[in-house]
Amino acid sequence: MKGKLTGGCLCGEVRYTLREGMRLNAxxxxxxxxxTRTGSAFSEHMLFAMSDLDISGDLDIGEYRQPSGANSRIVxxxxxxxRIYAMNDTREGLASLRCGTLDDSSSFVPVAHFxxxxxxxxxxxxxxxKTMDEQPRSNEKWLEYVGMA
Ligand SMILES: [Zn+2]
Ligand SMILES: [Zn+2]
Known part of the structure; x- marks a missing residue:
């Protein structure tokens, strides 16, 4: 999805704008x-460059060490x-948006299922x-399955 995207939390404290920039499809x-983290059946993500995000409001961070050893922080x-977005210390500068927090999340259709x-x-x-039993393990595979938005 191209263009500027806006979203926020349930109570209205946190609002964000994601400028058009480097992002992958959802x-x-x-x-x-x-x-477990969402208390639901699956989650919808979109990778984006942190430098494109403007976010305001009182934020807190949950941390979790993934089985791979990567430290995941969810904000x-x-x-x-x-939960608005997550960062992972193996992908510097990138974060993954929880697409359901977008003001217009209905226009997002996941292009792949992992x-x-x-x-x-x-x-x-x-x-x-497009489906995968697990998830892409290289940048090339990410681009092949998800692609730039
Ligand atoms: Zn809130
Ligand atoms: Zn997952």
Whole structure:
């Protein structure tokens, strides 16, 4: 999705603008970590350059060491605990937006589905969707599956 994007948390404390810049298309992650972190069946992410984000409001950060050893930090509203974006110390300068926090999240359709091996069995993926049992392990694979927006 091109252009400027806006969004925020549930209570209105946190608002953000994502300038048009370097971003990839949205994807869905069905890994069990995302299921636990969101309390839901999957999460919708979009990778973007942190330098394109303007965010305001009282934020707090949750930390988690991934099985790969990477340290993941998720940033959200300190008041209502809506999660806005996550950073991971293996991808400097990039962050992953939780697409459901966008003001117009309905216009986002994930172009790929990752970790389908732990997908909830009742979810039917759209015909022709790009899928992977786990997730891309190289920048080339990320671009092949998700692509620049
Ligand atoms: Zn809030
Ligand atoms: Zn995941």
């Amino acid at each position: 994807y869905a992650c069905h890994c069990t970590d995302c299921q 959200g509203c300190a008041r209502c605990k809506t 970790w389908v091996k732990s997908k909830q069995p009742w979810i039917q993926l759209p015909e022709g969707a």
